[in-house]
Amino acid sequence: MTGALGLIDRYQNYRVRRWLVQEQRTVGMLTGWRSQRRRRLLVPAVGIALPGIAAAGVLRALDLRAAPLVALVALLLFLPSWTMLRIASSGQDHAPTRCSTNWRSPTATRPGPRAWPSPNP
Template sequence: MTAATEPTTLLDRYRARRVRRWLIREKQIAGMLPGWRTTPRRRALVVLVIVALTVLFITGLLCAFGLVWAALFAGLSALVFVPSWTMLRIVSQVQDNAPAETLDELEFAQRETARSFGLTVTQSLTVLPMMYLIWSGALFPEADAFRTAYAGGVMVLATVLAGGCAPAMVLAWNRSDVEPEN
């Protein structure tokens, strides 16, 4: 590399390293789960992630009403969420988190739109459990930690995860199937 093209600032070096790491990761996952890369299968994974996050949120809601046994559903939800989310990221080629330098103009625009949607989802959904946490602490200070902190924390976790997962889910849902090469 010449001195003119070599990254000079810390941010430039970070971006270059991120691109290198992403390209390596892209090669690693390129051949993984080939049967799951079709539109119907990707959409099934999106639905599975949504169901897992919904169950997680409902778990928090049930715990807010004092149903201690409902906390078991948080673990079951995680057992569904983690593998389905991992598979979804693999089959959608982690495009929601790709460095801008690795995307063409259309992919970049789609990613930015999906990220904007994810932020909107996060902000919109997280308001409800946050208000629960604020009001339950103010109106019912004698309530136990399980009904307030655990229940509210689980609901916040579900909504933050939903917003964070939304860009990949949108991209995976809307992405067309790759044409087979002849």
């Protein structure tokens, strides 16, 4: 069992190193787009492009000629906006546990339960 834990720990350490290297690569990219306001502009673009890709699939299934054009437009909108959104948001959603900003040590003490007032006085 120790070997399996050692393997898991080594893999987690590898993920952390790989994520830190990737973070260093993208730290200087799209610095003007890292504000929340600008990132919120990219989300609707991705949200519009995804149904466009789905519509292209439906058009293709129906064997309509417009399918390639719809797919091309949707993909030309999706790929840059998705890439910019991933870079601007710093990829925190797939960060290893040890790199996450909300990671807490297993030995950390948890705050006690809140003392809520009783509904029946």
